[in-house]
Amino acid sequence: MSDAQQVGGIDRRWVYLLVAVGALLPVLIPMGLPILTTPAVEALFQRVESFGPQDVLMLSFDYGPSSAPELDPMADAILRHCFTRGVRVVVLALFPLGGPNMAQGSLDRVTGEFSVEEGRDFVYLGYKDGAQAVMRRMAEDISAAFPRDHRGIPLKEIPLMQEVRGYPQIGVAVSLATGILGEYWANLVNAQFGQTVAVGATAVSAPKYYTYLKAGQMIGLLGGLKGAAEYEELLASAYPELRDRARVARRGMDVQSIVHLIIIVFILLGNVFYVLSRSERTRAGGRLGPR
Amino acid sequence: MKRQIPVLLAFLTGTFVVVAFFVSAPVVVGLNEKLDELLMIVTAFALPLGVVSFLQHHSKKIGRRSIGWRNSIVSVASFAVMASLGIVEPFVSAQGRAVGFNWLFDTVFTPLQATMFSLLAFMIASAAFRAFRVKNLEAAILMISAVIVMLGRVPIGKFVLPPSAALTEWIMNVPNLAAQRGILIGAALGAASMAIRIILGIERPYMGGAGE
Amino acid sequence: MDLVSAWVAAFLTLAIYSFLYKDNPLYRFAESLFVGLSLGYEIGIVLHRTIIPNLFQKLAADPGRNWYLVIGGVLGIMLYLRYVQRVSFLGRWALAVYMGYFVGVELMQRLHGDVLPQVKDTMLPLLPLSLASVQNLLVLVGVLSVLVYFYFSRPHTGILRPVSRLGIWFIMVCFGASFGYTVMARISLLVGRLTFLVDDWVRPTLAAILG
Numbered sequence: 001m002s003d004a005q006q007v008g009g010i011d012r013r014w015v016y017l018l019v020a021v022g023a024l025l026p027v028l029i030p031m032g033l034p035i036l037t038t039p040a041v042e043a044l045f046q047r048v049e050s051f052g053p054q055d056v057l058m059l060s061f062d063y064g065p066s067s068a069p070e071l072d073p074m075a076d077a078i079l080r081h082c083f084t085r086g087v088r089v090v091v092l093a094l095f096p097l098g099g100p101n102m103a104q105g106s107l108d109r110v111t112g113e114f115s116v117e118e119g120r121d122f123v124y125l126g127y128k129d130g131a132q133a134v135m136r137r138m139a140e141d142i143s144a145a146f147p148r149d150h151r152g153i154p155l156k157e158i159p160l161m162q163e164v165r166g167y168p169q170i171g172v173a174v175s176l177a178t179g180i181l182g183e184y185w186a187n188l189v190n191a192q193f194g195q196t197v198a199v200g201a202t203a204v205s206a207p208k209y210y211t212y213l214k215a216g217q218m219i220g221l222l223g224g225l226k227g228a229a230e231y232e233e234l235l236a237s238a239y240p241e242l243r244d245r246a247r248v249a250r251r252g253m254d255v256q257s258i259v260h261l262i263i264i265v266f267i268l269l270g271n272v273f274y275v276l277s278r279s280e281r282t283r284a285g286g287r288l289g290p291r
Numbered sequence: 292m293k294r295q296i297p298v299l300l301a302f303l304t305g306t307f308v309v310v311a312f313f314v315s316a317p318v319v320v321g322l323n324e325k326l327d328e329l330l331m332i333v334t335a336f337a338l339p340l341g342v343v344s345f346l347q348h349h350s351k352k353i354g355r356r357s358i359g360w361r362n363s364i365v366s367v368a369s370f371a372v373m374a375s376l377g378i379v380e381p382f383v384s385a386q387g388r389a390v391g392f393n394w395l396f397d398t399v400f401t402p403l404q405a406t407m408f409s410l411l412a413f414m415i416a417s418a419a420f421r422a423f424r425v426k427n428l429e430a431a432i433l434m435i436s437a438v439i440v441m442l443g444r445v446p447i448g449k450f451v452l453p454p455s456a457a458l459t460e461w462i463m464n465v466p467n468l469a470a471q472r473g474i475l476i477g478a479a480l481g482a483a484s485m486a487i488r489i490i491l492g493i494e495r496p497y498m499g500g501a502g503e
Numbered sequence: 504m505d506l507v508s509a510w511v512a513a514f515l516t517l518a519i520y521s522f523l524y525k526d527n528p529l530y531r532f533a534e535s536l537f538v539g540l541s542l543g544y545e546i547g548i549v550l551h552r553t554i555i556p557n558l559f560q561k562l563a564a565d566p567g568r569n570w571y572l573v574i575g576g577v578l579g580i581m582l583y584l585r586y587v588q589r590v591s592f593l594g595r596w597a598l599a600v601y602m603g604y605f606v607g608v609e610l611m612q613r614l615h616g617d618v619l620p621q622v623k624d625t626m627l628p629l630l631p632l633s634l635a636s637v638q639n640l641l642v643l644v645g646v647l648s649v650l651v652y653f654y655f656s657r658p659h660t661g662i663l664r665p666v667s668r669l670g671i672w673f674i675m676v677c678f679g680a681s682f683g684y685t686v687m688a689r690i691s692l693l694v695g696r697l698t699f700l701v702d703d704w705v706r707p708t709l710a711a712i713l714g
Contacts, residue, residue, distance in 0.1 A: 015420070016413040016523045023412075023690065027697045033446030036456055065401040066408040069695025070688060096338060096545055098404070100552065101396050127552040130327075130334035132608050137327040144328060148556050187616025188608075192312075203688035207681050210463050211472040215624035217616075224684065225691040226444050252694040257447035259412070259690045263419045264438055270420040271434075293592045300596055301603035308607030312615070328557065329575035330604050335553035336579025337601060338545050343586050345542055362535035369539030377547015392547060394508065400544065402512040402699070403537040406519035409692035413523055415685065429675050436679025444687055462680050465638050469645020470677030472621050473670070476646070477653045479617035486610035489602060497598040 015266070022262045026254035033254055040213060041230040044198045044220025047172055048078070049238070053086035056164055058173040061091070061106070062131075062181035064098025067202045071176045073228035073249035074200040075106040077235050078174060080246060083114040083121070084239055088160055090170070092146065093127040094134060094181055100127040100150070113245065119149075119158045126150035131181055132188060139193045140166045167195040172219065176200040182209065186217040200227060229253045298492040305490035345370070373400075436462060504703050506711060513704040516696055554579075645673040 048057065059078060063071045082089050091107060093099030107124055116122060125146040128134045137145040142165065143155040155161040163169060173195050175185040182199040186209075190197045196219055201209050203224025212218045222231055228249035236243040236250075304326075311323040349363040373395055380389035423434045442448035443459025488494040504512070518533040558576050561569045578597040585594030625646050627639040651663055652670030659667045 012417045065404045070691045129553040130331035133327045133330040191616030203684040257445040260441045266420045267423040274424040297595045297599035301599040304603030305607035332575030335549040365535040366539035370543040373543025374546040398508040412689040412693035432675040433679045436676045437682040440680045440683030466676040467680045469642045470673040473646045473649025479613040483613045486606040489606045
């Protein structure tokens with residue numbers, strides 16, 4: 001066993017096994033721990049809550065399967081919220097490696113639950129290359145960037161898109177993003193076109209969005225599975241009939257709890273071993289060193 | 292001449308985009324919009340550029356029977372199947388719904404990519420053991436911040452360390468924000484100066500690549 | 504997901520996880536499959552989502568008005584000439600336009616969308632003294648000290664030394680928080696796979712066996 005495969009003198013595969021068991025138990029036996037909500041998530045929820053059937057939300061799928069466990073629950077919860085309130089939704093995808101399938105998957109999961117009609121209550125524009133070029137071109141004329149929806153129907157023949165020409169008709173644009181695409185919505189779409197923006201980010205990139213949020217370049221931030229769980233919690237509290245459907249992320253937070261504790265224990269153990277080995281070295285140095 | 296034209300093209304395109312930001316004359320706005328549309332198309336062509344290198348690399352490996360050549364066959368074959376389905380299916384299927392393409396995506400691609408990224412959950416656990424040794428004040432700050440945030444962002448945190456949620460909110464909105472903002476401003480200035488160097492032809496990344 | 508598909512997906516999931524025990528041919532197979540599929544995926548997407556609707560269909564619909572789109576198509580094809588030795592210089596022309604456009608966009612995006620609003624939001628009132636003004640002061644001090652830490656044009660001596668040290672402390676808090684969030688992200692992905700294995704594979708399989 002090489003050094004690299006050892007953690008504190010034990011085979012690191014035991015560490016892996018402990019993480020796997022810690023993660024699997026709450027999946028098998030949900031604990032239902034309570035979710036606390038934060039102002040960054042509440043802000044987006046309240047904005048959608050203030051919308052009605054005359055309003056339009058833009059939902060951009062800027063991620064692929066590698067971020068789906070975090071961002072899919074956000075997408076589903078936001079779509080459910082919009083359809084419950086009668087808010088119309090313009091869906092698009094700007095992430096090349098899986099974005100279009102993520103968008104289609106979420107629409108397939110959610111639209112069946114509501115009596116919504118494609119073209120009237122929501123439209124799926126499909127995917128487009130050239131993220132910044134698309135964001136710039138959509139400002140005044142969405143149909144110049146997306147001449148047809150994902151079914152190949154020209155935008156001018158779609159009732160919803162006859163009302164929505166560009167950003168001025170969009171109440172809020174929500175980007176569910178991995179990597180840098182979410183930043184573009186803040187530092188390009190919001191900064192140059194004044195479009196109200198919110199971002200649902202993977203937890204890895206969530207910390208950097210706080211600075212955009214504070215500067216008013218975004219109105220809301222959903223950070224990782226926790227952000228998704230908060231949105232689900234808010235949705236379930238406001239609309240009890242959705243409680244059973246909006247629970248994917250909340251269930252995941254049980255696993256987060258257990259594995260975070262395991263990792264904190266590892267950090268503490270790592271330090272205990274470090275202190276012990278240092279004091280051992282000091283003692284050995286004391287015996288061997290010159291008097 | 293062959294070397295000057297690309298420099299001129301990058302200069303003209305970059306400068307036009309910058310000028311168009313400040314000028315609202317209809318002719319400039321119109322040209323700017325046309326440029327956006329052109330670049331969507333160019334980006335679409337640019338995205339699969341790697342395919343040529345990919346095929347060159349793997350065909351060489353297969354031809355020479357180098358180490359891992361069987362895996363190269365798997366890569367090339369899976370590429371060919373996915374690309375063919377992606378090209379052909381939308382033409383022949385109802386409403387452009389590519390059944391085989393989507394099946395491959397959902398059943399093969401999704402589990403592969405999602406699982407590959409989830410491996411990091413295990414790696415990060417063992418890394419935590421080594422990386423957070425409190426050797427000095429900075430390492431202590433790093434560890435304390437990490438532990439508070441890890442507790443503050445999960446439901447069980449309020450039972451283990453009751454103020455962790457409030458502390459996490461404060462960390463994210465004050466010290467984290469300040470550092471992120473400092474890094475963001477520095478990186479933005481760096482990116483902007485690099486952009487100016489490319490527009491002015493001081494840096495010429497477009498001159499590299501095959502054929503050089 | 505039907506049971507056969509679930510078995511295929513579960514097999515591939517476990518093939519990747521087998522790497523945790525040790526590197527093995529099954530993992531290598533799954534990895535190679537992934538590489539090929541990711542590249543193949545993009546071909547159909549760019550063709551049917553951008554090239555056909557934004558170039559060919561627009562040209563076919565109104566060639567008189569949309570003639571300029573041909574330039575995009577030509578530039579796109581020129582990108583591939585970099586692989587043809589004799590005319591590889593033409594590939595550089597297309598790449599130069601492509602880069603010129605995006606760095607131009609990036610320049611304004613970064614200065615106008617990042618630097619200005621972020622600097623503006625850092626210059627907030629410090630008086631009258633309140634909790635908010637103390638936080639404003641902390642953010643101001645944090646931003647300045649982090650910028651000093653990343654300022655390498657002068658050696659960090661004299662007054663710069665303690666200020667850059669303070670910058671490191673802010674960065675350490677930020678990196679600690681980022682680590683916490685990264686853990687959360689990676690665990691979420693694990694949750695996703697475990698949920699799939701339990702809900703879409705094990706449970707339906709048991710249900711099928713037990714009737």
